[in-house]
Amino acid sequence: MVAQNEISRGERHVDVVLLPRSTPPREVEVLVVGGGPTGLATALDLHRHHVDVAVVDAATSFRLERAGAMGHSARTVEFFQQWGVADRVRRGWTFPPEWNLGTQLRTSLAGHDLRAVQRPPFDTRPVHPYSFASSIRRPQTALQQAFLDQLADIDVVVAGGWRLVALEQDSDGATSTLEHTELGARRVVRSKYVVGADGARSAVRQLTGIEREGAYATERHFRFVVRTVGDYGGRDPFPSGTNVIVNDVHSGFLAALDENSWRVYAGPFPLDHVPTTEELLRLARAAFGSPVELELLDATPYFKSTRLAREFRRGRALLVGDAAHVRTPGGNLGEGFGDVFNLGWKLAAVLRQTGGDALLDSYDRERRPHNRRVGAAAKRRADDSERNVAEARALGFPADDDLTPEAEERRRVIGGILARGAGPDWGVQFDERYDDSPAVWYEPEQRETEEPWDASVFEPGGRPGHRAPNGVTDPYGGTLYDRIRSDVALLVLSDDVAAVAAFEAAAVQRAIDLEVVHLDDPSARALYGAPFALVRPDHHVGWRGTATALDADAILDVVYGRGSAPIVGPAATPAHTVEPARETIAAAR
Secondary structure, three states: OOEEEEEEOOEEEEEEEEOOOOOOOOEEEEEEEOOOHHHHHHHHHHHHOOOOEEEEEOOOEEEHHHOOOOEEOHHHHHHHHHHOOHHHHHHOOOOOHHHOOOOEEEOOOOOOEEEOOOOOOOOOOOOOOOOOOOOEEOOHHHHHHHHHHHHHHOOOEEEEOEEEEEEEEEOOEEEEEEEEOOOOOEEEEEEEEEEEOOOOOOHHHHHHOOOEEOOOOOEEEEEEEEEEEOOOOOOOOOOOOEEEEEOOOOEEEEEEOOOOEEEEEEEEEEOOOOOOHHHHHHHHHHHHOOOOEEEEEEEEEEOOOOEEEOOOEEOOEEEOHHHOEEOOOOOHHHHHHHHHHHHHHHHHHHHOOOOOHHHHHHHHHHHHHHHHHHHHHHHHHHHHHHHHHHHHHHHOOOOOOOOOHHHHHHHHHHHHHHOOOOOOOHHHHHOOOOOOOOOOOOOOOHHHHOOOOOOOOOOOOOOOOOEOOOOEEEOOOEEHHHHOOOOOEEEEOOOOOOOHHHHHHHHHHOOOOOEEEEOOOHHHHHHHOOOEEEEOOOOEEEEEEOOOOOOHHHHHHHHOOOOOOOOOOOOOOOHHHOOOOHHHHHHOO
C-alpha cells in the first residue's frame, strides 16, 4: 500500500495514491465498487461490523490535483473516530497546518480582509457546541491514503484496475463480472450484496437500471488547480490556506492543496463553453492579487444542481455517495460518509439474520429524504451567495492599493453584504433526522409536532429518528459513542432499571448483542427526555420511553426491520417536562 509521498521538513505530500494491484476474491459477503473515499469508508465500516468485504475500482491511482472535498465537519470526524482512522487522517496534512487561519473573506490573497476571522489563541482548548470532535481540512487523497493504510492493516482486499461490466441478481445474491482495464481478463465475483460507491457515473446504478431525478444545471463552473512558481504577495511569512476571494473579476475559493498548488474556482460559464488556459489563469491571478507566475495543472467542471437516484436500493444493490446523489459543492462527501454509517450496521444485521429485509429498505427511506433536503439547502445557499456577490460588485470594489477612508468604508459595506447568510450550517451537519423510517419507533404525533428542519439550526435531543446526543460515560475520556458497537445500546437514564430485563430477554431471543449503558445523570436524562432510550449503531435514536406497558419484543422488531410495518409505540416521557439549564446541555454536547 504505497503512495508517492514526498517528505520534506516534516510535511506529508499525498500527491498520488496508488491502489493495490490485487486480484478480487471469487466470493465475498459484500463487494464494494469504487475505491474513492466513500467506497473505502464502506469497507472500513463493514469490517467494523465483522462483514467480509472487498473493494474494486477501474482506476489504479488518484491524484491530489483531482481531489474534491477538503473540509470535513465534526460529524464526519466522528465517523473517522469510529473507523479508527482519525489519527491517520490528521497526520496526513499536505501543507503546514498553521496555514489554517479559518476561512478568510478577502479581496485577494494579497489584498484586504472583508470579514475579521481570528485564529484561536495558542492556549485555546477546542470546544465544539455539538460534538467532542473538531472539524478538519485534509484533501481527499490524504483520506484515501489513511483509509488504504487501515484496510491493509486489517487485511481487506482492495483491487485497482478492475472495471464492473455486468451485474446480475438472484434470490441468493449478486454476480458481478469484472474486467481488467489493462489485460482484458475477466473475473466473476459472487457476493450477497453489491454497494455502488463508484461516483456520479456509477456503473452499479446504470447496470441496476436506477434512474436519477432532479433539475439539470443551466450553467457550469470549474474547479481548477494552479502551481505557483516563485514568490507572490501574501506568501510571507506564510499565506492563509483557505480563502474566499471576491473582487470584480474572481469570486470563490482560493485554497492551498500543498505548499505550491492551489485550488481556484471559476464560473459560471455557458454549458457549451470550455474556458481557455489563459481565461483560467487570469481568474487565478485576480484571486492572488499580485504578479505571480502560475501553471495550470488541472481543470474539472462541476454543476450547481441536485441529481438524486430514484432509489438508493434495488434488490441486492445499494448506492452510496456520488453514485446516489450529486449536488452543489460543499459537504457532499460528508453526506456520502453519512450514507455509509447508516448502511453498514444494517447490512451486517441482515447478513447475520438479526435484521429483516425492511432494515435495508430503511436505508433508502432515511437517506434519500435527508440528501434531498441537504441538496436543496446547498443550492439555496449558493444562489444567495451569488446574489450577494452581484450586489457587492454593483457597488464596485476599490483597488487593493486604495487606502483612503472612503475605500475602507466601501470594503466594510461590501464585507457586510458578502457575510449575509454565512453562519454555520449546524442543521446540515448534525440534524440528520429520519422522520419516515420503518426502523424507528416514533412517538404519537411526533411527525406533526416536530420543528421544521432548518439548515442553520440544530437542537440536540433524544427524539426518535434524530442523532443521539453524545456525552461523557467515562471521566477518563470515554464517550457514549465509544460504547456503541454493531448492535443497539439501551441507555438507562435514571435509577429505574425496570425495562432492562425485558430488553435483555428480547435481545437474547433475536441474537442481538445488546449493550446496556447506565447513565443515571440529570443532564443525560434532560437531553434524552425519557428514562430509557435505544440508540442504533449509526448513533440515531430508535426508541425512547418508559417501562410502562413496554413491549420490548415489538420495539426491537421495528428497529431491526423484522416487523411487518412501522409501529407507533407508547408515549415517551415528554422532553419538555424537563427544562435543563442551557449550560447543562452544552456541557453534555
